[in-house]
Amino acid sequence: MSSILFKNVYINDNAMIVGPYEKAGKLNFNNALTDFYDNEKTFEDAEIKMQSTVLDKLLYNHNLRPDDIDVIVGGDLMNQITATSYNLKDYNIPFLGIYSACASFAESVIVTANLLDTRFFKKGVVITSSHNLTSEKQFRFPVEYGALKPKRSTFTATGAVAALLTNQESNIKVESATIGKVIDYGIKDTFNMGAVMAPAAARTILDHLKDLKRDINYYDLILTGDLGEVGTNILTDFLYQNNKIKLKNHLDAGMQIYTEDQETFAGASGPVALPLVLFNKILNQKKYKKILVVATGSLHSPVMCNQKHTIPAIAHAISLEVK
Amino acid sequence: MNKKQYEKIVKKHTPKEDRFINALSAFIFGGLLGVLAEAITKLLRVIFNLTVLDATVWMMIVFIFTACLLTALGVFDKLTTFFKAAIIIPITGFAHSVTSAALDYKQDGLIQGVGSNCFKMAGSVILYGVISAFILVIIGVIINV
Numbered sequence: 001m002s003s004i005l006f007k008n009v010y011i012n013d014n015a016m017i018v019g020p021y022e023k024a025g026k027l028n029f030n031n032a033l034t035d036f037y038d039n040e041k042t043f044e045d046a047e048i049k050m051q052s053t054v055l056d057k058l059l060y061n062h063n064l065r066p067d068d069i070d071v072i073v074g075g076d077l078m079n080q081i082t083a084t085s086y087n088l089k090d091y092n093i094p095f096l097g098i099y100s101a102c103a104s105f106a107e108s109v110i111v112t113a114n115l116l117d118t119r120f121f122k123k124g125v126v127i128t129s130s131h132n133l134t135s136e137k138q139f140r141f142p143v144e145y146g147a148l149k150p151k152r153s154t155f156t157a158t159g160a161v162a163a164l165l166t167n168q169e170s171n172i173k174v175e176s177a178t179i180g181k182v183i184d185y186g187i188k189d190t191f192n193m194g195a196v197m198a199p200a201a202a203r204t205i206l207d208h209l210k211d212l213k214r215d216i217n218y219y220d221l222i223l224t225g226d227l228g229e230v231g232t233n234i235l236t237d238f239l240y241q242n243n244k245i246k247l248k249n250h251l252d253a254g255m256q257i258y259t260e261d262q263e264t265f266a267g268a269s270g271p272v273a274l275p276l277v278l279f280n281k282i283l284n285q286k287k288y289k290k291i292l293v294v295a296t297g298s299l300h301s302p303v304m305c306n307q308k309h310t311i312p313a314i315a316h317a318i319s320l321e322v323k
Numbered sequence: 324m325n326k327k328q329y330e331k332i333v334k335k336h337t338p339k340e341d342r343f344i345n346a347l348s349a350f351i352f353g354g355l356l357g358v359l360a361e362a363i364t365k366l367l368r369v370i371f372n373l374t375v376l377d378a379t380v381w382m383m384i385v386f387i388f389t390a391c392l393l394t395a396l397g398v399f400d401k402l403t404t405f406f407k408a409a410i411i412i413p414i415t416g417f418a419h420s421v422t423s424a425a426l427d428y429k430q431d432g433l434i435q436g437v438g439s440n441c442f443k444m445a446g447s448v449i450l451y452g453v454i455s456a457f458i459l460v461i462i463g464v465i466i467n468v
Contacts, residue, residue: 041430042430137427141423141444142420142423142424142426142427142443142444143400143423143426143427144394144395144397144399144400144419144422144423144426144427145400145419145420145423145424145444146399146400146401146403146404146423147403148403148404148407148411150338150340151338151340152337152338185326185329186326186329186330187333192333192337195333195336195337199329230336230337230338233336234332234333234336237332237335237336238324238329238332241324241328241332242324263404
């Protein structure tokens with residue numbers, strides 16, 4: 001059993017900021033950086049600043065002080081989850097740092113929802129961020145090198161998202177969650193993250209449906225995180241060939257952010273891609289009542305990839321009910 | 324589903340790269356770069372009355388300087404998306420890899436940052452360049468004996 005039902009956990013609000021590429025993309029964002037530095041000296045500082053901007057905004061919107069928050073859970077893509085840890089040194093909030101790459105948002109919600117369901121904690125915040133150039137630097141080539149990329153590669157989204165979770169009823173209920181398993185289907189290609197993560201997404205979706213005895217059509221929408229175009233096609237094919245499940249009501253967050261002519265290849269990736277699409281598009285549309293959010297993360301390390309190991313992946317799912 | 328079957332699915336959905344067009348563009352633009360280099364060398368010989376060897380060295384310096392400058396101005400990475408291998412494989416690409424790595428680590432200090440990281444990508448070129456030169460010289464000597 002890898003699933004859990006929550007009694008009363010709600011997402012009350014969110015705050016987000018994005019980078020210049022996302023602003024120029026398909027969705028409308030109010031708050032965006034004009035360049036990758038945002039008046040800071042380094043890209044790393046710019047990512048930390050994005051996190052503090054969204055956290056400040058969330059606290060300000062609800063007239064809260066940092067002391068009012070019982071726990072904050074979050075992570076990012078940098079080594080030692082630097083952006084999150086360094087941002088929170090200026091706040092006085094109990095912090096749990098997590099890492100599951102691009103699945104970090106869902107993992108944060110699962111951890112926070114469990115703590116809130118105990119009723120000992122009243123208010124929790126989940127936070128995550130990614131920055132295209134800090135992750136290029138960390139996982140790939142120097143920023144100015146502009147290494148050529150194949151069509152199957154994804155583009156790390158720049159942005160930060162914070163969300164407030166409490167026991168107070170709101171329109172968005174966190175109904176249940178499924179904790180993912182680490183899945184490795186033998187892919188070594190670091191450009192093909194969609195292929196790495198698709199089996200993990202399939203595993204978590206199947207586990208979720210089995211644990212809670214639900215059919216795939218129970219959900220109005222299955223929103224996967226950052227599989228991109230290649231990964232989405234693989235997931236659809238995989239579920240059909242392996243389990244005879246037809247994936248119909250499905251959207252992938254990675255494919256919702258950029259336009260065709262932005263040269264972002266198979267789509268957006270990064271831990272912020274999924275919450276950006278969830279909060280900015282899906283929940284605003286008020287079209288879907290039952291949503292299964294499946295955040296996928298590739299757990300690769302450049303060291304292990306250089307040593308010719310295959311790439312493991314994980315996916316965590318949260319089920320949201322919208323009023 | 325086993326890994327073999329999965330590999331088939333992955334292969335089916337992974338887009339193919341336009342290898343032929345990429346190779347053709349590298350051939351044409353790389354060739355044009357060669358023509359430009361030849362023109363610069365000729366020009367240097369005529370204007371400054373240099374020997375072929377000296378003029379070639381100065382031509383390379385011009386290329387290296389231009390590549391570094393364009394990298395620092397943030398233009399070179401945009402050019403690579405269009406010209407691809409044509410400007411990455413010649414000495415311009417080598418200069419670019421050193422400058423871009425140095426820029427990345429500028430804020431990490433002169434020793435731990437720029438010093439230890441600027442040959443991050445160019446290091447392999449230097450190492451295997453020296454080794455292959457060494458081997459080729461030995462072969463050359465043997466043949467000439």
